[in-house]
Amino acid sequence: MTTPWRPLRHFVLKVHSRCDLACDHCYIYEHADQSWRGRPLAMAPETVHAAAGRIAQHAARHDLGRVGVVLHGGEPLLLGPRRLRAVLKELRATITRVCELDLRMQTNGIRLDAATCELLVEHHVRVGISLDGGRPENDRHRRYRNGASSHAQTRRGIALLRRHDEIFAGLLCTIDPANDPIAVYEALRAEDPPRIDLLLPHATWDTPPDKPLGPWLTTFHERWASDGQPFPVRLFDSIRSLGLGGPTQTESVGLDAGDVVVIETDGAWEEPDSMKTTGPGGGATGRTVFDSSADDVTELPAMRRRRAGLDALSATCRSCEVVRQCGGGLTAHRHSAARGFDNPSVYCADLKELIITINEHPGPVAGDLGALPADAFDGLGYGYGDAGAVALLADAELAVNRALVAEVAGETAAGGHLLADLERRAPEVFDEVLRHPFVRSWAVSCLDGGRDCDPDWAAAIAAAVAVRAGLPVEVPVRAHGGRIHLPTVGFFAAPAAEVTVVAGPGSFTLRWPGGRVAIPSGGEAHGWHAARWCTVAGARILIEDADPYRDRLEHAATGYLARDDAESWAAALQSAWTHLAEDAPDQLDGLRAGLRAIVPLAPAPDGTLRSATSRHAFGALGVARTGPGELAVLLVHEFQHTKLGAVLDLIDLVPDDAAGDRLRVGWRPDPRPVEAALQGAYAHLAVADVWRRRSSQSGGEEARKLYRTYRDWTAEAIEALRSGDRLTPAGARFAGRMGETVDSWTV
Structure with a gap:
């Protein structure tokens, strides 16, 4: 192990x-x-x-x-x-x-008095009180040795603490399935607690519980959820957070304890x-x-x-679909005299029932999050975002691309009419082409009157859809920089100012005055260069070395790659992905769902690492070649930027009146705008997590040093972002989720 x-x-x-x-x-x-x-x-x-x-x-x-x-x-x-x-x-x-x-x-709060509360306030001691419900529920177990009730004295202590909200941490309730869960819920809620901890009664396989807890837990959760989650419940919030790739708040569930x-x-x-x-x-x-x-x-x-995580669990646990949320439960609850700790939790069925309930019915969460469901928003806020959350971002960005392309193509009746016709005939292929990151870069350039603005490139987009769908369509395409470039398909060194793309099932033809060439599907021909697609762990990624609008990144892109160089890039991505599986496993599903293209960048003259993204090219990451370990870090870093950019397209995280505000951050000498500081903190959170895992695996001092550096930068930036009114309510929630992840790290 x-x-x-x-x-x-x-x-x-x-x-x-x-x-x-x-x-x-x-x-x-x-x-x-x-x-x-x-x-x-x-x-x-x-x-x-x-x-x-x-x-x-x-x-x-x-x-x-x-x-x-x-x-x-x-x-x-x-x-x-x-x-x-x-x-x-x-x-x-x-x-x-x-x-x-x-x-x-x-x-238990019985001995709390005003003087003791003042002492606790003086030393900033946050206080949790043990209470199992109303008097009938609490008296079932929590009595004096003479059998007298302790309920009234405990409630008096809680009332004293409520006068000092800054030190009232919450209530701890030990569950007894003989108690009515609704009665317990109502009694705890009446105390207006800042948080509730639900403690499973301690049991082992040698001394198992008398009754199942699953129905009790799900009933309590359903009432809590239907009431709008009026207070945090550590167990429920931890299960929900773990399901979104976030941290746990308790050793009762999760693997990272x-x-x-x-x-x-x-x-x-x-x-x-x-x-x-x-x-x-x-x-x-x-x-x-x-x-x-x-x-x-x-x-x-x-x-x-x-601390062994999955390796410490029984084979039953390791094969369970909810193991990363359950984590096998408390270590003690797995014990038996016969097998030691090589058992699932004695509460296995109960935890699984609760986890499935929470996953299927997480309940409403307050806050205006626009087009993103609360689960997706929070999962991204924790610094990760599963495939579903990233797919939502990708779909939202596709909608933006469609609107921008329609606006540009609408200026030329023929272009707009053709694209609309192709969308009706091949909607899935149409969407796939419009998801190409640099389609949006082109449209934004045209609408902003930017350099190399070429509205006629709408015809190239239409031709790409027709070719990929195998539709019998002829599309005249004007050359751009001496090339006919069909996004996601390939490019042709054009012998004329205009080339007609004749699409059809299985192949297509390029025709110009005085010449023509037939291109087999996905194949090469004289003057034609197919797009460089590679498949990495199930993700189909374009090595984009030819698109004329890929140069909107901060650093210069390389030219068109020789075949060996392109194959070398594909191999490098495979190697980097192996590192990601070890060092950033919670990022993999999101990367598979959102990474569309890698743009090879020209290396920095001084040999430093170089990478970039563009707000107008969702899913495209620009990277200069480096070793697989460093490449893995750069992929994670830049994908954070592309995710957060998409979130910002949907939801205002930074208020307009914060535009002139500047924050000091650890990774730059110059004060940064609030949005830039948020972007940097989000990217560095993921990088810190990579080095956290690497330092845990290797124990190397250099890895620990890098982890501490990125962790401290991130924590300090989050603290600065959350101070004052620098963020909207949604932004404060997002930064709060980031902070929960950093606070949960135990390295």
Whole structure:
């Protein structure tokens, strides 16, 4: 099993090992591992100091911009105000010297009071409260040892937190299928939470759940969705995000997890508490903060297994169609004495039922996203976009191309009439030709009165449709720069100012005064050069070295390539695609759906990498030849630009009054316009993800350095874009999705 290198970014500190409730579903006190009995009641100051030091050491070694620390128990508020303040001061003083600290607490809320809330506000501690519903639902498990209800005291704590919205993180609800899901939903909603966490009750194959959870989860989801998703639900949002290629927000689902570690009150490093359900000593590592660093812990077999993704799952899981969303569920839920963790989750059927429900009925999402469904918009915002989302962009760009071509061709009655006739006779072929990226470049040039404006090229487009469809049509085409160029078909070194294209089934003929040549379908003939198409992993891509409108890119294109050079380009794309499958697997489906043409660019004189796109050539990427690894990065980088350009054609992400605003960005010395900064951040997000994966696979310092550089550039730009009123509501949502992806990275 090969396990990627990955530092830890989330630490749970058990600052108190006892609790003032006796919840009968508690994974600490009521399950197989009873190690809490031999641990100190509270974490001693020297243990807090050592733990904070280890966390800071780890963050510094791996250049982490932020780590998360959750104060947990038992019940952390049993520390009392004085000891709690000392813990918070130690953590802030030690860790914030090297990185940002996201400090949180999970509590039953019973001991919250005004003074404690002020202390938590002072130290910026976000607080989650455990609540299982209304009083009947909550009292089923969350009672005092004498059997008394805790519901009223917990609700009083929630009310105190609502006076300090900046520190109220949300509610955690442990599911019990005996509770009515609608009653639980309504009770939780009544507390006006900023977020809900639904926790599956801990179980293993040796101690399985009594009842299925799938119907409970889907009923809760359907009510939540029908109400317009009034608050985020971490489990639902994570499943939806994973289905769109985005990140997960919980270790309960998804493959990219395993960056959580626990520090017990005695300083012992342990796996997450859910492992205590698997048996005595479940989750123990045998290491402490006094004798082992966090780096030492990450190398332990148990922790490496948690980070192994698909390789750590059973054959049943690996063959499942929803595995990338489910991720096998929590590690502990896969355990059995007979097979260890080589099982699907004990909640496999329940998770699959929920995932299918969410995929089929994600529910409405607020916001004016124009022509893009919310799922497609968010999937693209996360930095990816599946085949369906990119196909929507391609169809929208086709509609733009059709409108522009009609406007230009309409100026010549013959051209417009012929194109309209061909569209009726061969609509699919017509669309395929009009999808060619440089058809739009030509139309924009004509409408803007640009250089080499040639409205007569509409005839060349019509001839290309007729030839590809095999329709019996004769089309006179005027030469452009000494050539007759039929987009997506090929070009002919014209011996006359005008050549008639005589199309028909299986072949076509070029005729001019004093001569003619027959061209077999897809073949070569004297003076005729067929378009260079290649198929890469199922994607049909044009190596565009002849189109007269391909020179609208920032850098100069090469001339027409010799046969060997064209074949070499096809081989280079094949090699780059192999790298993409390893380094950018979440980009592949989008690339297959949207990449139409590669324009070979002239290399830079100084040997630097060179690539480009045009807003008016969706699906065309200009690239200068380089090695396959570098070529893969350039393809991802430029495809981001072409996707975002198409989104911007559909939806205003930047308000008009931001046109004069400028932002400082890490990748350029000059301040950039807001839209340019957004474009750069979006491109660099994908590049950072490539280097993130490469650094995980190789552990090489150069890969890590490049990842950190692109990650930091991206994170800083997103933060700047989201400040003030630089983005529209849709733009803020898009940038927010980008930010969620960056925040989820655990390298």
